[in-house]
Amino acid sequence: MEEQGEDKAYRWEGDYEKTWEALKEDETGSLQASIEAEINKAKKRRLQQRQRNVRLGMMRHLYVVVDLSQAMCDQDLKPNRAVAVLKALEIFSEKFFDQNPISQLGFVSTCAKRAEVLSDMSGSLQKHIKVLQDLGQKIIKTNAKHCTGEPSLQNSLELCAKSLKHMPSHTSKEILVVMGSLTTCDPGSIHDTITQIAKQSIRCSVIGLSAEVHICKYLAKSTKGTFGIILDESHFADLLTDHVPPPAEISPESSLIKMGFPHHVSPHESGKISLCMSRNTFTVGGYFCPQCQAKYSELPVQCVICALTLVSAPHLARSYHHFFPLPMFKEQEVPVGSLTCYSCCKPITTATYVCEQCAISFCMDCNAFIHETLHSCPGCIISTNHVHTTTNGVV
Amino acid sequence: MANEEERQLLVVIFDVNPVWWGIKSLQGQAQITKCLDCLLVFVNSYLMLRHDNKLAIIASHSTKSVFLYPAQESNQSPDPSKASTSDQAGGDCRYEHFAKVDDSVTDKFKELMRDGCEKNDIRRDSLIAGSMAIALCYIHRMQIESHGNTKLNARILVIKAADDAASQYMSFMNVIFAAQKERVVVDACILGQDSGLLQQACDMTSGMYLKVPHQDAFLQYLLTAFLTEAELRKESLVLAQSSRPREVDYRAACFCHRSLVDIGFVCSVCLSIFCQFSPICSTCETAFKPPVQASKSRKKRRALPANGT
Numbered sequence: 288m289e290e291q292g293e294d295k296a297y298r299w300e301g302d303y304e305k306t307w308e309a310l311k312e313d314e315t316g317s318l319q320a321s322i323e324a325e326i327n328k329a330k331k332r333r334l335q336q337r338q339r340n341v342r343l344g345m346m347r348h349l350y351v352v353v354d355l356s357q358a359m360c361d362q363d364l365k366p367n368r369a370v371a372v373l374k375a376l377e378i379f380s381e382k383f384f385d386q387n388p389i390s391q392l393g394f395v396s397t398c399a400k401r402a403e404v405l406s407d408m409s410g411s412l413q414k415h416i417k418v419l420q421d422l423g424q425k426i427i428k429t430n431a432k433h434c435t436g437e438p439s440l441q442n443s444l445e446l447c448a449k450s451l452k453h454m455p456s457h458t459s460k461e462i463l464v465v466m467g468s469l470t471t472c473d474p475g476s477i478h479d480t481i482t483q484i485a486k487q488s489i490r491c492s493v494i495g496l497s498a499e500v501h502i503c504k505y506l507a508k509s510t511k512g513t514f515g516i517i518l519d520e521s522h523f524a525d526l527l528t529d530h531v532p533p534p535a536e537i538s539p540e541s542s543l544i545k546m547g548f549p550h551h552v553s554p555h556e557s558g559k560i561s562l563c564m565s566r567n568t569f570t571v572g573g574y575f576c577p578q579c580q581a582k583y584s585e586l587p588v589q590c591v592i593c594a595l596t597l598v599s600a601p602h603l604a605r606s607y608h609h610f611f612p613l614p615m616f617k618e619q620e621v622p623v624g625s626l627t628c629y630s631c632c633k634p635i636t637t638a639t640y641v642c643e644q645c646a647i648s649f650c651m652d653c654n655a656f657i658h659e660t661l662h663s664c665p666g667c668i669i670s671t672n673h674v675h676t677t678t679n680g681v682v
Numbered sequence: 683m684a685n686e687e688e689r690q691l692l693v694v695i696f697d698v699n700p701v702w703w704g705i706k707s708l709q710g711q712a713q714i715t716k717c718l719d720c721l722l723v724f725v726n727s728y729l730m731l732r733h734d735n736k737l738a739i740i741a742s743h744s745t746k747s748v749f750l751y752p753a754q755e756s757n758q759s760p761d762p763s764k765a766s767t768s769d770q771a772g773g774d775c776r777y778e779h780f781a782k783v784d785d786s787v788t789d790k791f792k793e794l795m796r797d798g799c800e801k802n803d804i805r806r807d808s809l810i811a812g813s814m815a816i817a818l819c820y821i822h823r824m825q826i827e828s829h830g831n832t833k834l835n836a837r838i839l840v841i842k843a844a845d846d847a848a849s850q851y852m853s854f855m856n857v858i859f860a861a862q863k864e865r866v867v868v869d870a871c872i873l874g875q876d877s878g879l880l881q882q883a884c885d886m887t888s889g890m891y892l893k894v895p896h897q898d899a900f901l902q903y904l905l906t907a908f909l910t911e912a913e914l915r916k917e918s919l920v921l922a923q924s925s926r927p928r929e930v931d932y933r934a935a936c937f938c939h940r941s942l943v944d945i946g947f948v949c950s951v952c953l954s955i956f957c958q959f960s961p962i963c964s965t966c967e968t969a970f971k972p973p974v975q976a977s978k979s980r981k982k983r984r985a986l987p988a989n990g991t
Binding site for chain 1: 858932933
């Protein structure tokens, strides 16, 4: 079920929703057009929810707590809930590091009334994917033999909070709990833990797989997170994707972070061998920390010797589009004479989308592509040179 | 060669900045018509490799980006049979596909040059970022249209003449990230000065960056370096070595002096880079706490009582 406020009624208390009337057949009896219209409406709704002029938490430290208890052996998600969740988390990690290149991710699992760390907090995508894949394989092979017992929400929250306490205050600290069970077995009072977490300004969100549990909803509300219950696999993917873009910043701390931009030496240039700190072997070529000259094979990374964050300029540039979100294009009817899309030269048949800054029309596919992947309007880039106004072209 | 289920799509972006080409032709160093002929020969060779190779050519002017091929029929309803018979009316013995491409490119190019531009629009830089954005939209459309049947390997070849424009940095980076996500390879053939932006683009999308030393041999460089598709380049001894540029400078420029920095200070709110500590961020006007030493001693003092208890 969707998230509901305290004063809204539950679904069964409301009137009948005649959802079958939303789908309409066209002349040939095909439902394709109305299905596409529904999909586009959902996409538009999701894009419009992004607030503007809100401070965003760009450097994020996110812990994902995965419930691996008895309830995850249930087969309502194929092949069983645990494997489906791990696969969805792999895709989520890729999207997360794509949109937040300077952030870090960690995984914690909980089962048999205990919580343990699956994968430490780090910025390396490969490491996390490997851990998730190995765990998925193990569960499939052993037929989920060790997914037993009950999860412990308090233990996992305390484990994450203990680790997040040491993070610098200017980062955005978050916990995402994927809960499949309806129970939790805790050693103490979970309300104390929740107050402690709220005091540390850690934002907790919960995604439930079975039904709404009051304590999860209370946790999400007290820490200003979100709470959702999934309807099916694609809805689960959607709820996970909602956590990919940076959230609105809740803690007011901000500071200047010292960062290094290391110089890359390619293996062809110098044949000298040196110790690579990220792989613990001797390699040729890599990135040298400007402060202590330690070598690393990939960026972004935190130098283990001098604790300097090492990034490259494209990593920061990847996050810039969050600051200048592209406004939605206005939807208009197709004029009488046929029109071709400016960017892909396709004749437009369904609806045309006009950018308000440069007054250029695009077709529906280009509109989706521009807003989801490109984040810049081609018309504005071209007319920026023409008119010298600041849109998405000038820093 | 390529797998049976894969198809190729090549989008060529040709920089036709009038200022740069005008200066070069006055100095007697390069002629745009000669380069256009070389480009047409290269494009014909590409089309000869496989019958289903797809092509698009975009001309990047200082004020607009125009598709030279395929020609846009904006005011008429598309009627392929009529168009092709009129092309064949000449009766010359050219292969029909080549004739279509050559005629479309020369006609649209003449139209572009004839339109000219006004006095205020004369600039030294070209709209490469805008043309690449349009190329990506076109590639995206082609991918949708061939979805399910065949896999489409797309690449963009940028033939750049004019210099870089610093104002296009943001849109250029957005375009490069989109190309990375769509797995589009960006190659660059530079006629003028080295371009840092295109070096980064080629490095991030694993494409080839080539600065042409002798313009007379332009066609030879095109045919040797850019005819093979991206996946096969590692099989060639010559191309594999030169496909990665020597040193790509990924250092950032500080916002206050525009100088490259090794170690910089980054505002946690707006991610602007400064070369030295300043109490207020000039971009987002956030106030910052005093430098790191003070907070380190505070942390030490806080840690000691915890260890004691």
